[in-house]
Amino acid sequence: MTRFKLFIPLIIFMLVGAFFYSTMGRISEGDYDPQALPSALLNKPLPHFALPKLENDQHLVQPKDLLGEIALINVWATWCPSCHIEHPYLNHLAKKLDVVIYGVNYKDENKEALRWLKNKGNPYRFNIVDAQGKLGLDLGVTGAPETYVIDHRGFVRMRHQGPMSGAVWTQKFLPLIERLQQEQAAHSQQEPSKG
Amino acid sequence: MLPEYGHFALILALVLALLQASLPLIGALTGNRALMATARSLAAGQFVFISLSFIVLCALFMQSDFSVVLVARHSNTLLPDIFKFSAVWGNHEGSLLLWVWILSLWSVAVALFSRQLPLDMVARVLSVMGMISIGFLLFSLLTSNPFARQLFNVPAEGADLNPLLQDFGLVIHPPMLYVGYVGFSVAFAFAIAALSSGRLDTAWARWSRPWTNIAWAFLTVGIALGSWWAYYELGWGGWWFWDPVENASFMPWIIGTALIHSLAATEKRGVFNSWTVLLAIIAFSLSLLGTFLVRSGVLTSVHSFAADPERGMFILIFLFLVVGGSLTLYALRAPTVASRSHFAWLSREFFLLINNVLLLVAMLTVLFGTLFPLLMDAMGMGKYSVGPPYFNAVFVPIMALLFVFMGIGPSARWKKTSALYLRGQLLTAALVSVACGLLFPLLLGESYSVAAALAVCFSLWLILSMVVDIREKTRNAVNLVAGLKRLTRAYYGMVLGHVGMAICALGVCLTSQYSVERDLRMQPGDIAEMAGYQFEFKGSKKIQGPNYAGERGLINVLQNGELIAELKPEKRRYFAQQGQVMTEADIDAGLMRDLYVAMGEPLANDAWAVRLHYKPFVRWMWLGGLIMAFGAVLAALDKRYRLKATANNKRAADSAAALSIG
Incomplete structure (x- = not known):
């Protein structure tokens, strides 16, 4: 029996090893992609940043400037092909459905970004210039476009990789946003003075 | 060719x-x-x-x-x-x-x-x-x-x-870390040799000790260098991220620490034989596991090398052979007979055992946090990422508990110590450290920080307990100097190890509690006030490096109107690598505080987004690491590892004779 106890480390190791083996198998079969983690910030407040506004670079945008409403944060760039595809739908969301969208202009040239907005329409309340990709790094951006949902407290509630579209909006975003609206309503009832 | x-x-x-x-x-x-x-x-x-x-x-x-x-x-x-x-x-x-x-x-x-x-x-x-x-x-x-x-x-x-x-830090960080990692292979090889030859006595523990100490010292320096590098190079003043790869180097360090203490008990008292062997195997296994995690791509990390499943599979098979093989050998050959020497509840053996249990638990919490995202995904529970809140919440209390026992352990005697004796030795130290701990935040901050009070209390306790122990050990000498001279290098090594740990913990806790940082838009001539210092932005100019171009800002730091530092943070754009942009922070370093300035983005009218940090005691954590490492090396150089040589030669001859007979 005493001898048996000495086998415990081996058994534990074998279990851990088998687990690694199955993970390797799942990676090679494409069932598991370690890169596809959700934003590390899920259900956490926005990371700290102080970055210039695209429209007026005298003004430094900070997380507190994005609080108060349920909003989308859309990471985009003029060099990104899928951003061209999703742009009309973002315009539609902002103009027809009154969705608040903040843009993060990711690793881009200010001049070209402004020209793009002039030519294609501007769905954004304002844009944050993330020329070095520091904010993107903190958000966990792997490539543009990406869209985040934040609640009225500025907590990140969802991350979507890839272009926005009608299907994505109704299937993925709308249910969450409706829930968040209920949350917010409940929250403001609890604190009427602040509401 | x-x-x-x-x-x-x-x-x-x-x-x-x-x-x-x-x-x-x-x-x-x-x-x-x-x-x-x-x-x-x-x-x-x-x-x-x-x-x-x-x-x-x-x-x-x-x-x-x-x-x-x-x-x-x-x-x-x-x-x-x-x-x-x-x-x-x-x-x-x-x-x-x-x-x-x-x-x-x-x-x-x-x-x-x-x-x-x-x-x-x-x-x-x-x-x-x-x-x-x-x-x-x-x-x-x-x-x-x-x-x-x-x-x-x-x-x-x-x-x-x-x-x-x-960066210079990265020139020496990996070699140091690898020397530490790989150094555990020596303790591992000794353990396997002892197991396979069936001579699992106190001798193998004595042989392993200096090697383990040296490897541990390098690993300590390697980890400290990595943290220091992240601090000044990543440009936002962070120094530890609980990133999977950091954890991969930290886990062998924790088990290595346990091993050093367990080896002491095995050598001196012949106890914990099987346990020590197991720790030696685990320490090296964790080094291999780190290699697997970094190079197979199963976890995401900023450190990861280009991942390749073929490589991952190779290391995994290798891991199975080495770790599986050695644990099988362990299960079959480790002695099951209880050690002949006994020890009472209150004894140094007992405190070393607690140390080992706490360190093992600490390692397991880090391992669990590192593998949690993998585990949850495998069970179909969704995607997770585990961040600093988890690690801080579980790791810090374990360390605090460890500190309590670290203070008592050295004063306890082998075999049996009376509670009365321990109280007589340590009561004053305990009271003084609690009092100082409680007072400390009043002196430093406008708002009272409980965490800082606890940190000072625990760290001071550790240092004072060492002072008490040194006083006790030199009590019988003619005078203090004579007494100090008589103490061995191994003993001084232990003292430095513990004091270094206390200093490191102070640095970690106090800098977390009292750091101040501000993001500002600064135009040439602007002055910002922070933590009693004035930062004056003088403007920026273009610079040209060998493989980059960029801008260098100049910020004068004044205290009470007197110039104390000229900081020149840089923003560089490297020619190759698609023009990657790097922030080079500039730091006015000091024992009591660092002033840390990094350039953010260029704005209109020669203005810049500038980030200012005031980081008190931040150097202490790396200083503590160096002291610990120095202590470990000092202990490894203890005379008795060499004095025993003659005795060993005789024993070697004996065992060779025995072998040729058998």
């Missing part, structure tokens, strides 16, 4: 490793002394050929030979020489070669400094190290050949080294 020579030398080293793994072991099993004696020369030979191979790779990088794929991908003619050199290990293939080279360095060190060891022990130890070497040489040659060539379309210019890695 040069790359082929390097490749060929590596293949020859593999042949020698095969011989080193087999011949001495056969000799030890059959009692053939000639075969046992081959171990030392084979280790030396292997070292020569791996060194050759490594030197060739360095030369290829220095010459910018872009026909070698690795050089073309990770170097550039514009790179300063020192970074061409460090580019050798700034990638998977080269760092693996460094790994193997350091293993051969440790092997040759064992071969050289093992005169006091019985020959059959040397044979077994070097044979185990040869087996490990086979695995890594095969790994390098079969899946990650650093000398692979592209003979057609040789690029005219290389892709350049990641700018993050173009």
